[in-house]
Amino acid sequence: MYTRAMYEKFYEELFESGKLSITQQNNNGRYIVRQRSSSDEPWDREFTVIFENMDMITCDCGLYTHLGMLCRHSLKVTSDNRNKY
Numbered sequence: 001m002y003t004r005a006m007y008e009k010f011y012e013e014l015f016e017s018g019k020l021s022i023t024q025q026n027n028n029g030r031y032i033v034r035q036r037s038s039s040d041e042p043w044d045r046e047f048t049v050i051f052e053n054m055d056m057i058t059c060d061c062g063l064y065t066h067l068g069m070l071c072r073h074s075l076k077v078t079s080d081n082r083n084k085y
Contacts, residue, residue, distance in 0.1 A: 010069055017072040022080055033059075033073040047073040051081065 002010060024032040029052045035045040049059045057078065058064070063071035070078070 006067075006069065009067070013063075013070065013072045014075055017075040017079065020072060020076045022076060031077050033076055047071075049073050049077045051077045054078075 020033050020035055022031050023034045023046070029050055031049045031051060033047045033049055035047070047059055047061050049057065051057045051074075057070070057074050059071050059073045061071050061073060063069060064074070
């Protein structure tokens with residue numbers, strides 16, 4: 001169960017996941033998720049998400065390890081794979 005603050009953080013992550021794109025996906029469950037650059041950042045940021053199944057997902061941003069909540073990168077991959085599972 002989330003507190004109100006955690007719910008708001010999760011909502012923000014879910015909303016921001018819509019701005020991401022999956023640029024590469026391998027058959028071994030490794031995805032490259034790219035954050036489009038904004039006007040104040042001249043580069044794109046890339047994150048690696050490993051998605052083996054609905055029980056195992058990791059991202060190199062470390063939000064889950066830090067807060068115990070899926071990050072926007074992982075949410076993007078799970079929403080892209082929602083019809084497969």
